[in-house]
Amino acid sequence: xxxxxxxxxxxxxxxxxxxxxxxxxxGAVFFNLDEGVSQDKRFYERIFFEHRFGLETDPETMLWWKxxxxxxxxxxxxxxxxxxNVIGRFLNFLLRGKDNGAERQLFSxxxxxxxxxxxxxxxxxxxxxxxxxxEINCYYTLANQIKRIPKPKFEGKKHNALDDAVNQATHCVExxxxxx
Numbered sequence: 001x002x003x004x005x006x007x008x009x010x011x012x013x014x015x016x017x018x019x020x021x022x023x024x025x026x027g028a029v030f031f032n033l034d035e036g037v038s039q040d041k042r043f044y045e046r047i048f049f050e051h052r053f054g055l056e057t058d059p060e061t062m063l064w065w066k067x068x069x070x071x072x073x074x075x076x077x078x079x080x081x082x083x084x085n086v087i088g089r090f091l092n093f094l095l096r097g098k099d100n101g102a103e104r105q106l107f108s109x110x111x112x113x114x115x116x117x118x119x120x121x122x123x124x125x126x127x128x129x130x131x132x133x134x135e136i137n138c139y140y141t142l143a144n145q146i147k148r149i150p151k152p153k154f155e156g157k158k159h160n161a162l163d164d165a166v167n168q169a170t171h172c173v174e175x176x177x178x179x180x
Contacts, residue, residue: 006097007031007176009139009169010108011161012117013076015049015065016058019120023047023083024076026090027161030097031169033177043093044162045086046079053083055124072159084125091122091130104135109168111138139168142175149174 009029015022030041051057065073079086097104108114115136122128143151151171156163 004100004102005032005105006099006102007105007107007169007172008094008097009165009172010106010114010118011165011168012114013159013161014061014117016056016061016117017113018056018058019116020056020124021058021061021117022049022053022055023117023121024049024079025161026086027163027165028090028093029162029165029169031173033173033180036173037166037169041096042162042166043090044160045081045089046075047081047083047086048079049077053124055121068159072157075157075160083121084127087122087125087127091127094130104131105137106131106135107137107139107168107172109138109164110140111136139172143171146175146178149178 007030009031011027012023013025015024025046026043028043030038032038065076068076094104094106097106106115115131143149149171152167152174154163154167155170156166158164
């Protein structure tokens with residue numbers, strides 16, 4: 001009997017591209033090969049952006065944000081929740097992936113972007129990470145290797161962490177179905 005696998009796609013929006021930058025929003029969604037992307041196991045929160053936290057803002061990234069539509073910027077920078085509170089809820093959401101002894105597989109568009117930034121962010125606010133290196137997967141690598149499965153039409157708003165996670169998970173389902 002094979003063990004159940006809980007797959008979770010994660011996406012973040014940030015003020016930089018390296019560990020130590022501020023995370024503005026976090027989005028995540030469960031998905032599996034049978035039902036696709038979950039409609040009810042989703043996470044999205046906006047985090048209060050404040051320089052007093054001692055986190056970096058990359059000038060290039062901030063210029064990029066300035067060029068985004070106002071509604072996208074307002075969504076990303078409009079958080080009111082403190083980082084530690086959001087991270088705590090995010091970690092609890094991710095722990096649901098281990099319910100009933102299931103194997104958990106975590107994906108992000110670029111594993112070398114999201115996971116190191118999140119690890120540094122959690123460390124900054126004294127919360128340990130809850131994944132192992134064996135659980136981390138890179139959606140981009142998978143998509144780059146299986147080009148015959150095109151990305152579906154984007155649904156929602158780009159650079160919204162949850163919408164990005166849902167779209168990435170939708171494509172990831174098709175890629176993994178192809179492999180399996």
